[in-house]
Amino acid sequence: MGSLTVCENLENYDDVYQVIIDMHRGMTDEESEKANAKLILLLANHIGDLEVIREAAAIVRSNTPSTKAE
Amino acid sequence: MPYVPPSFKPCVPAAVSSGDVEQTTILVIGAGPIGLATALDLGLRGHKVLVLDRDTQLSDGSRAICYAKRPLEIMDRLGFGEAMVEKGVSWNVGRVFFKDDPDPVYSFDLLPLKDQKFPGMINIQQYYNEEFNIAELEKLDNVEIRWGNEVSSLENSKDGVLVTVGTEMGPYKLKADWLVACDGAHSPTRKMLGMDFEGQTFKDNFLIADVKFKAERPLERHFWFDPPFNPGQSVLLHKQPDDVWRIDFQVGWDIDREEIVKPENVTPRIKAMLGDDVEFEYEWISIYTFNCRQVKQMVKDRVIFAGDSAHLVSPFGARGANTGFQDADNLAWKLDLVLRGQADDALIASYDEERSLAAEINILNSTRSTDFITPKSHVSTVFRDAVLELAKDQPCIRSFVNSGRLSMPVPYPYSSLNTPDGEEWNGGVEPGTNSIDAPVTVGDKSAWFINQIGWEFKLVTFVGEGGLADDERAALKKLVEGTAPFSVLLVGPTEDADFDVLGDPTGLLAERLAAEAATTYLFRPDQYVAARWGALDTSKVAAAMRKALAGE
Numbered sequence: 076m077g078s079l080t081v082c083e084n085l086e087n088y089d090d091v092y093q094v095i096i097d098m099h100r101g102m103t104d105e106e107s108e109k110a111n112a113k114l115i116l117l118l119a120n121h122i123g124d125l126e127v128i129r130e131a132a133a134i135v136r137s138n139t140p141s142t143k144a145e
Numbered sequence: 146m147p148y149v150p151p152s153f154k155p156c157v158p159a160a161v162s163s164g165d166v167e168q169t170t171i172l173v174i175g176a177g178p179i180g181l182a183t184a185l186d187l188g189l190r191g192h193k194v195l196v197l198d199r200d201t202q203l204s205d206g207s208r209a210i211c212y213a214k215r216p217l218e219i220m221d222r223l224g225f226g227e228a229m230v231e232k233g234v235s236w237n238v239g240r241v242f243f244k245d246d247p248d249p250v251y252s253f254d255l256l257p258l259k260d261q262k263f264p265g266m267i268n269i270q271q272y273y274n275e276e277f278n279i280a281e282l283e284k285l286d287n288v289e290i291r292w293g294n295e296v297s298s299l300e301n302s303k304d305g306v307l308v309t310v311g312t313e314m315g316p317y318k319l320k321a322d323w324l325v326a327c328d329g330a331h332s333p334t335r336k337m338l339g340m341d342f343e344g345q346t347f348k349d350n351f352l353i354a355d356v357k358f359k360a361e362r363p364l365e366r367h368f369w370f371d372p373p374f375n376p377g378q379s380v381l382l383h384k385q386p387d388d389v390w391r392i393d394f395q396v397g398w399d400i401d402r403e404e405i406v407k408p409e410n411v412t413p414r415i416k417a418m419l420g421d422d423v424e425f426e427y428e429w430i431s432i433y434t435f436n437c438r439q440v441k442q443m444v445k446d447r448v449i450f451a452g453d454s455a456h457l458v459s460p461f462g463a464r465g466a467n468t469g470f471q472d473a474d475n476l477a478w479k480l481d482l483v484l485r486g487q488a489d490d491a492l493i494a495s496y497d498e499e500r501s502l503a504a505e506i507n508i509l510n511s512t513r514s515t516d517f518i519t520p521k522s523h524v525s526t527v528f529r530d531a532v533l534e535l536a537k538d539q540p541c542i543r544s545f546v547n548s549g550r551l552s553m554p555v556p557y558p559y560s561s562l563n564t565p566d567g568e569e570w571n572g573g574v575e576p577g578t579n580s581i582d583a584p585v586t587v588g589d590k591s592a593w594f595i596n597q598i599g600w601e602f603k604l605v606t607f608v609g610e611g612g613l614a615d616d617e618r619a620a621l622k623k624l625v626e627g628t629a630p631f632s633v634l635l636v637g638p639t640e641d642a643d644f645d646v647l648g649d650p651t652g653l654l655a656e657r658l659a660a661e662a663a664t665t666y667l668f669r670p671d672q673y674v675a676a677r678w679g680a681l682d683t684s685k686v687a688a689a690m691r692k693a694l695a696g697e
Contacts, residue, residue, distance in 0.1 A: 081541050088544040089513050092528070096516060099524045107524035138535055 077126030079134070148428055150272055152202040155293025160317035169195040170484065172306065172321035174334055176200075176290055178209065178271060179452030179469035180327030181278040185223050186477035188288035192484060195321070196288070197310060199295035203279075206429035207270035207355050210385055211463035213552040214256065215579060216470035217263040218672070222599045225277040226263065232277075233267035234384050239366035241548050243533040245373050250537040251546045260653055261582035262593040266463070266551065268385045274466075299324075299337045301446045323480060324448045327469075330436075332454035338445060344438030344508070347459065349519050350402065352394040352432050354411050358425035359388050368548040370518075370533055374417040379518050379548075382418075389428050392418070393460075395519065396432075406430045435459045437512050439504045443472075443497045451476060456504035461514035461549035464507045471554060472500050478600075478670035482630065482694065491695035495562050503555035510550045517547035554579045562669070564676035564689040573659030573677065580672045581657045585636075586648035594654055597647055598668045601630040602690060605647075606681050607655060608637035609662035618643060620683040630670065631690065636660070669693055 085091055098114070099107045119128050160167045171187050173180045176198035184194045212220075212229060220226040237256045240249040255265025282288050293313060300307040306324045309316050326334035335342060366383045374380070378395035385391060394414055396405060404410060408427055416423065439456040443449065452469030476496050482488040520526040536542040557563070557577035564576060574581055582595040598605065604621075613621070613635070621633055622643060633644045636654060640646055649655055658666060667675045667689050676689035691697050 081539060083541050083544060085544070089510070089547060089550070092517070092532075092545055092547070093513060095528065096525055099522065102524070104523045107522075111524075134539065135535075138538055 077124065077130060079127050079130040148206070148270075148272070150203040150205050151276070153290075153292040155201050155313050156291035157312045157314045158291065158317060160319070161312055161315050164317075166307075167317065167319045169193050169319065169321045170323070171195070171480070172197065172308065172319065172324045174198075174296055174324065174326050175328035175452075175454070176275075176292070177204070177327060177329060177452070178274050178278065178466050179473055180325070181275060181282065182219070182223060182470055183325050183327060183451060183473040183477060184288050184290070185278055185282050185285075186473060187480060188282065188285045189223065190477065190481045191287065192481065194288045195319070196290040197294040197296060198290065198292055201292040203275045204271040206431060207272070207385060207389065207391065209271045209274075209463075209466035210268050210391055211266055211383075211467070211552075212269060212274070213266050213463060213467045214261070214263045215552075215554040216467045217267065218582070218595050219470050219474045220274075220277075221263070221596070222474075222672075223278075224281045228277045229269060229274065230263065230267055232273055232386055233269035234364055234386055235264040235267050236364045236366060236383070237265040238363075239368065239548075239551075241533075241546055242367065242369045242372065243537075244371050246537075248537070250533055251543045255551060258581070258657075260584055260651070262595055263582070268383055268391070270385055270387075270389070271466070273386070296333065296337075299334065299448075301338060301448050303446050306447050322447065322484070325476070325480075326448060326450050326454045327452050327473075328454050330453045330457055332450070334448065335440065335450065335454055338448060340440055340442075340445065342438045342440055342457075344436055344457065345512075346436045347434065347515055347519070348398045350396045350398060350400055350405075350432055350434055351460070352396050352405055352411065352414075353430065354392045354394070354415060354427065355385070355389050355429040356392065356415060356425040357388050357428055358390065358419075358423060360390075360419075360423070362390075370529070370548075372418075375414070380418065381548075402432050406432050433460075435515075437508045437515075439501070439508060443500055443504075444493055449476060449480075449493070449496065451500075455500070456508065458507050458511035459515045460511075461518060462507075462511050462551050463549070464511055464552045467552040468503060468507050471503065472496075474671045475500055481670075487630065488694040488696070495560065495695050499557045499560050499562075502557060506555045507552075514547050514549045518549075557673070562675060562693045562695060564667075564685075564692050566677065567685075568679050570677070571659055573657070574666070574674050576674050576676055578674055580668060580674065583649070583654040583657050584651055585654055586650060587645075592647075594647070595672065597634060597645075599670060599672045601632060601670050602675070602693070603632060603634050603668045604665065604686060605634045605636060605658075605668060606665040607658075607660045607662055608635050608639065610638060612637065612639040612641060613644075617681055617683075621681075624683045624686060627687070637662075667693070 170193040173184045173196040184196045188194050217226045239253050241251040243250050295311045296308045297311045298309040305322050369380045381393040436457045443455050451472040458464045479492045520529050532545040560577045585594045635646045663680045665681045666677045669675050675693040
């Protein structure tokens with residue numbers, strides 16, 4: 076399968092953003108990090124397509140400059 | 146500071162010495178943009194209006210500088226929309242920058258649909274708005290503005306209000322059928338009635354520097370997240386008339402508010418942003434924090450709240466004054482019909498219903514913008530920065546960027562005044578939504594659709610080549626005679642003996658209203674759609690009129 080959707084695909088971006096930010100309300104930074112990971116895992120299961128997740132991961136990897144030595 | 150606002154003589158009416166109780170139909174408290182617009186709308190409808198303001202001058206700084214398309218249409222109906230556009234700086238494009246990247250992460254066009262009379266937004270100093278409004282008010286004998294008149298006590302009842310007004314020579318008493326409180330964020334009227342003003346204060350400060358410099362820059366709104374010249378904070382830059390630029394620096398919570406506004410402390414910020422060699426002078430410097438709050442009821446017996454007295458939003462999105470004008474627009478026709486006895490108080494209750502909803506949505510939008518611009522936690526900052534980093538490469542992420550969702554009219558899809566669609570529509574303007582504009586012709590002259598509707602109910606019906614059928618004509622004539630503030634407008638190629646006709650040579654009006662022959666829209670006096678049908682049926686129109694007047 077594969078082929079990540081990269082055109083606009085949400086009816087209301089602000090609603091979605093608020094749901095995510097609200098999820099973190101009252102959490103410590105460490106708790107938030109874990110919550111983000113759980114959210115990604117749940118959504119990955121929902122997507123159910125390895126190739127789509129691989130494409131998204133590749134985009135994020137190249138979009139996020141890392142200063143850490145290999 | 147070069148700008149000195151015009152000042153007015155304090156008014157001492159005869160009632161101060163005579164002790165008589167004065168009478169007026171409508172009392173407006175506050176001669177700011179919303180009070181003046183309310184007075185002008187009701188004054189043009191022929192009512193006796195008295196405006197009181199405790200100060201003796203116009204706005205002391207540029208203050209509210211962004212006026213959106215819908216408020217401009219309202220000002221145009223009132224007679225000073227074109228003056229605003231002529232003096233103002235029109236802009237449609239906004240750009241968002243992140244850190245030191247000179248290329249924007251995101252750009253937007255406020256008015257993707259062209260061929261409308263008004264642009265997406267203009268920038269103009271608040272005092273021009275007030276001056277233009279006052280120039281129109283001065284043409285009316287039935288409206289009076291009294292400067293230096295402050296309400297000190299208020300009795301509110303179901304039949305009217307009685308107020309005591311202080312002047313420099315002493316107090317007098319005044320009775321009014323209705324009081325419209327446009328007395329701002331700290332509304333003394335609201336406090337006198339002991340009404341709650343619930344919401345939140347944001348722990349942040351913003352420094353406004355309005356500076357005058359001659360520079361060739363594009364007429365666009367530019368917004369920076371975390372730029373090198375204001376690390377960790379935001380900056381907004383946009384232009385006003387007379388070579389004045391508004392720069393808005395986010396400066397954080399723990400600051401010395403008195404020190405930060407001193408020109409010697411502002412100048413280094415501006416030079417860091419625009420370069421050491423930029424020459425400028427200050428027009429206005431101000432520091433503000435902001436609140437998102439609203440009153441529970443915008444109508445209490447005979448007192449009605451409009452503008453900042455009823456709701457406060459963060460400035461991101463220019464939803465303050467713009468929302469206030471739409472309050473005035475929504476209120477004036479309703480109050481007019483109630484005063485004429487053509488509708489009862491239920492129509493005023495619909496003002497509270499519709500405009501409280503608008504206030505809620507405005508607060509939601511401006512709170513979200515605030516959360517994006519000034520994240521409250523580490524994780525919010527992480528998400529914000531992730532959006533900004535990713536958005537440049539991934540266009541689908543750009544819609545998450547929120548530097549202020551700029552003021553758009555709020556529709557009332559579930560308003561009790563609407564008649565819901567009875568058939569399937571593919572586009573057009575839904576009931577409870579303000580009209581779209583389009584170019585039309587009146588006789589052989591070019592005109593705009595938005596100028597053909599408003600003030601009264603308008604039934605706009607599209608006719609084919611043959612014009613109206615005889616039975617339709619007879620039914621329409623009967624409807625016009627039987628219904629008070631109502632007229633008919635035909636759209637089509639033919640002239641008509643009984644009704645005004647608009648031409649739609651470009652077909653854009655039909656396209657935007659999703660209209661074919663016989664499509665019929667009922668527009669309210671505030672240019673919102675009350676009902677629409679695929680065919681003309683005057684009994685349905687009459688029922689929709691009753692509903693739009695809160696009659697059933």
